[in-house]
Amino acid sequence: MADSQWSFLNTEWGRASFINCTNIFANNTEFSGVALEAAYYIKGRWGVSASFAGAFRGEIIAAAPAYSVGVFCDLNKPN
Numbered sequence: 001m002a003d004s005q006w007s008f009l010n011t012e013w014g015r016a017s018f019i020n021c022t023n024i025f026a027n028n029t030e031f032s033g034v035a036l037e038a039a040y041y042i043k044g045r046w047g048v049s050a051s052f053a054g055a056f057r058g059e060i061i062a063a064a065p066a067y068s069v070g071v072f073c074d075l076n077k078p079n
Contacts, residue, residue, distance in 0.1 A: 031058040045074040 035053035042048060049070045055063035 026060055029059060029061045031055040031061050031063060033063075039072065041074075044079050045077040047072050047074070 033053060033055040035051065037049065037051035039049040040047050049068075049072055051068045052065065054065035055061070057063075
């Protein structure tokens with residue numbers, strides 16, 4: 001067996017303590033979250049936006065908040 005294959009098979013991957021970790025692709029993950037977003041036109045079709053999203057309850061998932069700020073150009077709005 002090659003050394004690279006042995007290193008993957010003889011690690012913590014097979015132990016129950018390692019398998020009990022959080023993962024967004026794991027089975028039976030659940031979360032309830034809330035998100036707020038605001039957008040403001042500065043001039044013409046240009047504006048800024050800000051948002052916040054976070055989970056207030058979760059099962060087998062990490063619940064870290066997410067923040068974002070951006071600049072946008074509304075192509076459907078006339079000058």
